[in-house]
């Protein structure tokens with residue numbers, strides 16, 4: 341069980357109206373949804389211990405992740421953040437290998453396997469600076485997977501990916517029985533892959549629970565200021581069609 345225990349954000353002036361409390365059974369996925377700037381990345385970085393929390397904790401299999409040393413935490417939890425830093429000429433395989441915890445031996449077989457699974461074998465000696473957005477995204481995902489942890493935090497894993505790589509990589513992650521918290525902008529992708537969704541807006545939890553409980557027209561209007569039609573897709577998950585942006589529904593319009 342992964343337990344987010346009365347967690348309150350402390351960075352970037354963000355504060356949740358109510359501290360976050362949530363239980364995610366091992367192997368399940370939680371999708372974070374919400375408009376730009378609502379705090380999805382800040383929450384993920386807080387859960388990863390990269391930003392401070394003002395209160396609360398994160399527990400996995402009865403261990404407190406936020407109070408363990410960074411080295412201990414690196415065995416339990418990996419985070420993939422949006423990549424925007426130059427890599428000083430490092431190649432794809434060197435960047436992926438950086439995911440190895442410092443006290444573990446480099447596993448070349450696992451590295452080769454991951455490069456193949458992420459469609460990066462032919463690019464392994466290419467400098468990261470020469471890759472497309474989607475190729476960089478696959479490299480960063482492979483780096484997080486290389487850490488080989490039971491918990492993964494993914495900031496917009498779907499970014500830049502074409503539909504083949506998107507579904508191939510998300511299915512690959514699902515097959516590995518990982519416990520995942522990931523942010524998404526595409527609600528339909530989130531609904532397809534996640535067991536639970538948390539919808540944030542204006543410092544509030546608009547809704548949290550199973551995708552069909554969260555993705556309702558009323559919640560989407562409140563959070564995003566859009567008119568939406570929700571049906572059940574062929575996979576049995578909610579399917580959202582956004583009809584358009586509403587007037588006057590958000591305070592910045």
Ligand SMILES: Nc1ncnc2c1ncn2[C@@H]1O[C@H](COP(=O)(O)OP(=O)(O)OP(=O)(O)O)[C@@H](O)[C@H]1O
Pocket residue numbers: 352354374375376377378379380381382383
């Ligand atoms: N390094 C930073 N310094 C100061 N403020 C920041 C920083 N990073 C983010 N913020 C602010 O914190 C708020 C939440 O940002 P965050 O990146 O967590 O949102 P998000 O939900 O991930 O947004 P998006 O959907 O656009 O990626 C925003 O108002 C943003 O301006």
